[in-house]
Amino acid sequence: MRGQAASGPRYSQVAIVFHWTIAALVVANLAIGLLHESLLPGTIPLHKSIGLTVLALTAARIVWRLGHRPPPLPAEVPAWARSSAHALHAMLYALMIVMPMTGWAMGSGRDVPRPVSWFGLFDVPPLPIGKAAGRFGHEAHEILGWVMLALVVIHVAAALRHHFLLRDGLLARMGFRAR
Structure with a gap:
């Protein structure tokens, strides 16, 4: 199967742009969220x-x-790997929605909620929620940030395993095509 996926079905260019941009x-x-207090002050x-952009x-x-x-996974991919890949992708999709929403809730549930300026171009209004939902959003955002980091590491490790160890061309399905 070595290299087979590289010449087989690929993701569309639109899917590839979505994947790599997101x-x-x-x-x-993740870097800003984890390092904003120590190494990246003023980046909130x-x-x-960025969080609202990821959501959109x-x-x-x-x-x-x-x-x-x-594109379908090659038939040679074992059932356990197929199931693991689908579960990981589902969790990543869920977190790409839930993480920005909990962050938005965190900022919206303050005593005086303020709109979020989207890159200084326009304001996004706060969610109509109370302080309790804002506190829940804060706690969930922090915990889920670590979960997202772990899933990203697992996803990258799996992609590198396919590319360097299995050499099955699976990673090439999500690569940009040379023109």
């Missing part, structure tokens, strides 16, 4: 803007995916 934004936001407005792009990606099925 991936870059998620990694950047950027963190919020993920919603668009889900709508796109409803009409465009991903």
Whole structure:
């Protein structure tokens, strides 16, 4: 099976752009979220803007995916790996929605909720929630941030395993095509 997936079915260019754009934004936001107090002070407005962008792009990606099925995994992929991949992707999709929503809730559940400025271009109003929901959002956002980091590491490790150890070309399905 070595190299077979590279010449087999691939993701569409739109799916590839969604994947890598959202991936870059998620990694950047994890770094900002985890390091904003120590190494990256003053970056929370950027963190919020990126989070809202991830939310919007993920919603668009889900709508796109409803009409465009991903390429099937090669038949040689074992059932356990197939199930694991589907579960991991489902959890990542869920977190790409829930993480921005809990962050938005965290900022919305304050004594005086303020809109979020999206990269200084326009304001996104706070959610109509109370302080208790804001506190829940805060706790959930912190915990789920660590879960997201763990899932991203697992996802990257699995992709690198396919590329370097199994050499099955699976990673190439999500790569940009040379023109």
